[in-house]
Amino acid sequence: MPNLEKSTPVAKPDMVPLTASKAIIARGVKMTFQSGAESFQALKGIDLEVLSGDIELLMGPSGSGKTTLLSILSGILTPTSGSVELLGEKITGLSRTKLAKFRLNNIGFIFQDFNLFPALSAIENIETVLNLKGIRRGEAKRQAQQLLEQVGLGDKAKSLPRQLSGGQKQRVAIARALAGNPKLIMADEPTASLDSQGGHAVIELLRKLAKEEGCTVLMVTHDPRILDVADQVLYLEDGLISPYVPARVPSVP
Amino acid sequence: MVSLARKNLFQDLPRFVVAQAGIMFAVSLVTIQTGLFSGFSRSTSLLVDNSKADIWVASEDLRFLDLTVPIPLQRRNQAQQVQGVDRAEALILRGTVWRRSSTPLTSVRVVGFDPEGQLFQPKKLDQGTLSQLKQPYTVMVDRSDLDSLNVNRVGQVAKVGSFQARIVGLSKEMRSIVSPAFMFTSLENAYAYINSPIAEPPRNPPAPKPLTSTDQVSYILIRAEPGQDLQALKRRIEAALPDTRAYTRGEFADLNQRYWQKSTGVGFILGLGAAVGMIVGLVIVGQILYASVSDHLKEFGTLKAMGSPNWFIYSVIIRQALWMAVLGYIPGMALCIALGTWTLQTQAIEILISPMLATGVFGLTIVMCIGAAVFAIQKVTYVDPAIVFKA
Ligand SMILES: Nc1ncnc2c1ncn2[C@@H]1O[C@H](COP(=O)(O)OP(=O)(O)O)[C@@H](O)[C@H]1O
Ligand SMILES: [Mg+2]
Numbered sequence: 001m002p003n004l005e006k007s008t009p010v011a012k013p014d015m016v017p018l019t020a021s022k023a024i025i026a027r028g029v030k031m032t033f034q035s036g037a038e039s040f041q042a043l044k045g046i047d048l049e050v051l052s053g054d055i056e057l058l059m060g061p062s063g064s065g066k067t068t069l070l071s072i073l074s075g076i077l078t079p080t081s082g083s084v085e086l087l088g089e090k091i092t093g094l095s096r097t098k099l100a101k102f103r104l105n106n107i108g109f110i111f112q113d114f115n116l117f118p119a120l121s122a123i124e125n126i127e128t129v130l131n132l133k134g135i136r137r138g139e140a141k142r143q144a145q146q147l148l149e150q151v152g153l154g155d156k157a158k159s160l161p162r163q164l165s166g167g168q169k170q171r172v173a174i175a176r177a178l179a180g181n182p183k184l185i186m187a188d189e190p191t192a193s194l195d196s197q198g199g200h201a202v203i204e205l206l207r208k209l210a211k212e213e214g215c216t217v218l219m220v221t222h223d224p225r226i227l228d229v230a231d232q233v234l235y236l237e238d239g240l241i242s243p244y245v246p247a248r249v250p251s252v253p
Numbered sequence: 254m255v256s257l258a259r260k261n262l263f264q265d266l267p268r269f270v271v272a273q274a275g276i277m278f279a280v281s282l283v284t285i286q287t288g289l290f291s292g293f294s295r296s297t298s299l300l301v302d303n304s305k306a307d308i309w310v311a312s313e314d315l316r317f318l319d320l321t322v323p324i325p326l327q328r329r330n331q332a333q334q335v336q337g338v339d340r341a342e343a344l345i346l347r348g349t350v351w352r353r354s355s356t357p358l359t360s361v362r363v364v365g366f367d368p369e370g371q372l373f374q375p376k377k378l379d380q381g382t383l384s385q386l387k388q389p390y391t392v393m394v395d396r397s398d399l400d401s402l403n404v405n406r407v408g409q410v411a412k413v414g415s416f417q418a419r420i421v422g423l424s425k426e427m428r429s430i431v432s433p434a435f436m437f438t439s440l441e442n443a444y445a446y447i448n449s450p451i452a453e454p455p456r457n458p459p460a461p462k463p464l465t466s467t468d469q470v471s472y473i474l475i476r477a478e479p480g481q482d483l484q485a486l487k488r489r490i491e492a493a494l495p496d497t498r499a500y501t502r503g504e505f506a507d508l509n510q511r512y513w514q515k516s517t518g519v520g521f522i523l524g525l526g527a528a529v530g531m532i533v534g535l536v537i538v539g540q541i542l543y544a545s546v547s548d549h550l551k552e553f554g555t556l557k558a559m560g561s562p563n564w565f566i567y568s569v570i571i572r573q574a575l576w577m578a579v580l581g582y583i584p585g586m587a588l589c590i591a592l593g594t595w596t597l598q599t600q601a602i603e604i605l606i607s608p609m610l611a612t613g614v615f616g617l618t619i620v621m622c623i624g625a626a627v628f629a630i631q632k633v634t635y636v637d638p639a640i641v642f643k644a
Contacts, residue, residue, distance in 0.1 A: 067642045076558055076638050097562070104560025111641055115555040119260035127255045132561050188642045 021088075023184060023216035024050035024073055029082035031068050031239075042068045043079070044239040052183075055210045055217045055229055060236035066220040067188055069236065073218060074107050074186040075099045087183055104133060108177030108215075110187035114169045116161040122148060122172045123157035126179050133180040147175040151205055167198020174205055178213070185209065187219040191226070203229060258572035261549055272541035276581025276618065277588065279534025284589040284614050285604055286526035290519065292603030296430040297513040298506035300346070300364070303427070306372045306474035307483055309505045310490060313498045317512040318346065318505075319362075319432065323469030328494045330466065332473050335493045337486045339478040342370040343470040345443040348433060352412045353403040360433040361394075361402070361413065365443020365470075372474040375437050380407050381422015386439045389460040393422040398434035414449030416458055430602060431513055440464055475499070531621060538577055539625035546570060546629040550636055558638040566633050574626035578618045585618075586611060 031043040042065045050056045058066045071077035073084055075091045083092040091102060116125050126144035135143060148154050151171040161169055170190060177185055190206070191199035207229040210217050219226065227233065235242045262269055295302065300318065301309065310332060315321040332341040345365030350358050366373040368383040379396050386393065392413070399405055410419050413436065427435055438446070445461035464470070473494075477486050487499040500508065514520045546553070553566050586606075593604035 071639050071642060076641075100557070100560045100562060102560070103558070104562075107560070109555075109559055109641070111555070115551065115641060117257060117261075117552050117555075119264040120255060120257065124255045124260075128257055129559060131255060132556070132559070132565060 021052045022049050023052040023087060024218065025085040026073060027083050029072055029079045031072060032080045042239050046241060048234060050216060050218060052216050053210060053214050054231040057226060057230045057233040058220045058236060059233060064236040065239045066236050070186055070188055070220050075103055106182050107184045107186055108182040110173055110177050110190045112189040112192045114173045116169055116173060118161050121158050121160055122153060125172060126176045129176050129179045147178055151175045165198060166194045167201050170194060170202050171205060183216060185215050185217045189220055191223045199223060258569045259576055261545060262573050262576055272577055273581050275537030276534055276577055277585040279530045280582050280585025280614060280618055281588050282530025283527045283617060284606060286523040287610055288593060288604035288606045290523040291605035293430055293519055294510040295605055296603060298509045299429045301502060301506045301509060303376050304373045304474055304502060306502055307477040308475040308487060308499050308501055310473040310475060310494060310497050310499045313496050315498060318509050321471060323471055324497060325466060326464050326468050326470050327466035328497060329473050331494050332475055332490060335489050337478050337481045338475055340476040342367050342372045342474045343440055344373055344472040344474055345440055346471040347447040349414055349447055351402055356403045359402055361436040362433050363443045363446050364435050364437050365440045368439050372476055375424035375427050377425040379423040379425045385421040390416050390418055390442060391421040392418045393424055393437040394420060395427045395435060396423045396425055397428045402434055413446045416446060416449055444468060534621050535625055538622050539628045542574060542625050542629040546632050553633050554636050554638055554640045557636060558641040567630050570630055571623060571626050574622035578622035582615055582618045
């Protein structure tokens with residue numbers, strides 16, 4: 001929480017009613033990839049708003065621009081045009097360094113392939129991120145252990161990623177994403193590499209997260225089971241948000 | 254702090270071991286070449302450094318220790334008269350021939366000194382006492398030269414010139430890489446040996462006579478009175494002793510070292526070896542770090558996506574480099590010390606590893622590893638954090 005207050009003086013989500021505050025606002029976001037002489041427009045003008053504490057799903061066929069949009073909304077990619085506001089701060093136009101700092105302080109990331117550090121144990125994976133956020137030694141260890149317990153892996157602290165199942169790895173990754181209490185969680189297909197059981201545990205965890213921790217979760221997914229926990233679903237097609245309603249989203253593997 | 258650096262490094266153990274072997278090799282190469290150079294230099298001035306003389310006086314025609322013309326012994330008495338001289342002793346240094354019954358000739362360097370003097374004596378005695386050298390035709394040689402002189406113990410007799418030489422003692426650590434074996438003896442014996450024709454030995458040679466003031470010696474060794482300005486003393490000695498030049502011990506040691514360095518090109522050769530060691534080390538560490546960084550690129554990308562500042566990632570790589578430096582240096586230096594001890598004992602070749610050399614090589618190893626890290630860091634600098642979402 002202190003991190004949040006330092007870097008985003010405008011947004012104090014705790015102090016305003018959750019329903020009124022918008023965690024993510026995107027206006028006219030366009031993205032054109034240039035490779036050599038060829039250019040490809042992956043996003044053709046996206047407008048969206050996500051309320052604080054909501055779970056927002058981004059669905060749509062492969063190649064529709066979901067990952068590109070997620071990258072832009074989390075400040076990893078800079079859009080060709082348009083603007084993005086996160087937690088009340090306009091991030092479009094910030095320098096690379098400031099963007100990195102913003103991400104570090106406010107966003108937790110969850111990836112399809114977990115992206116854990118294979119040489120580090122579960123607890124060390126989390127500690128490293130806490131270290132990065134300026135939390136040191138004993139305090140980092142204590143918080144990391146607590147986060148592992150929160151995702152139900154308190155007894156796996158010393159396990160290396162390769163000793164864990166896919167679902168357990170993703171739970172460690174979620175614990176790592178939660179390190180330092182970010183207000184935003186950005187997840188790209190978090191259940192795509194998991195079996196149904198592992199996927200279920202992860203979905204349940206993400207739901208709890210949003211509801212109990214007050215995190216805003218933006219999640220790219222093909223997983224129809226997640227629809228049950230979503231507050232809002234955006235369906236992306238060919239770089240545009242399509243008017244399909246979530247219930248009619250076909251079940252894609 | 255979690256040591257991502259160390260754990261990443263140890264994760265691929267075989268590769269790490271190869272890297273460490275490479276660094277060890279580089280460290281050893283640099284140390285051995287430099288150590289050999291220092292050992293060689295020291296060896297060329299062994300007799301000079303070993304003396305307790307403040308000043309060495311030689312003929313003005315001297316080129317270096319082994320190439321000079323004799324001066325009469327009376328220079329010693331003259332030197333004694335110079336104000337500021339506490340003590341003067343003569344030294345004879347000349348090459349001659351050593352022969353053991355039917356074995357081939359061997360060259361030796363006769364070192365004649367006053368066994369009761371104070372300014373010159375062999376560094377360490379392994380067997381025998383210096384006073385035994387006062388007997389006619391007795392000598393000492395260095396333990397490490399026994400083989401090359403075809404002898405194996407005290408009491409054995411060889412022929413030097415046309416006189417016999419009975420070994421009455423052994424010295425230690427008195428072998429020079431640029432000189433034939435030293436043969437230590439008294440001034441009188443030395444004078445007899447170097448002036449004897451190589452011929453059939455006389456049946457009962459008379460004992461060598463004491464030297465007269467016109468007999469020729471090689472050097473006069475001087476001890477200054479306490480508190481003397483050696484440069485001023487040198488000038489007074491040169492003025493009082495015709496056709497001579499005086500050197501402080503340090504100057505004379507330098508002169509000999511420089512002569513040998515120049516005439517053998519040893520500095521260049523060993524320096525080249527050391528440079529090759531450095532380059533090989535740099536390439537190995539660079540290659541290993543680069544491969545390690547490439548392997549972990551996705552992790553570094555993940556760190557960047559999460560918002561890690563670049564310095565955090567650089568510090569991980571640099572710490573990897575430092576681990577490699579330290580863990581390569583320690584066994585490398587241990588190897589050199591072991592090797593140096595062995596060569597000194599068995600080959601009488603000194604690999605001189607001074608604390609300064611050890612520290613210098615450590616610094617160099619660090620620089621080498623950091624240099625390699627900078628190379629690897631290039632790769633991370635341009636990693637696009639967007640790769641993290643690519644499956
Ligand atoms: N860096 C890039 N350079 C060029 N084209 C890209 C790049 N990233 C994505 N694209 C293209 O943009 C489109 C959308 O990609 P992406 O956002 O990954 O889709 P999704 O996540 O919905 O499958 C794809 O056609 C893809 O080929
Ligand atoms: Mg995608």
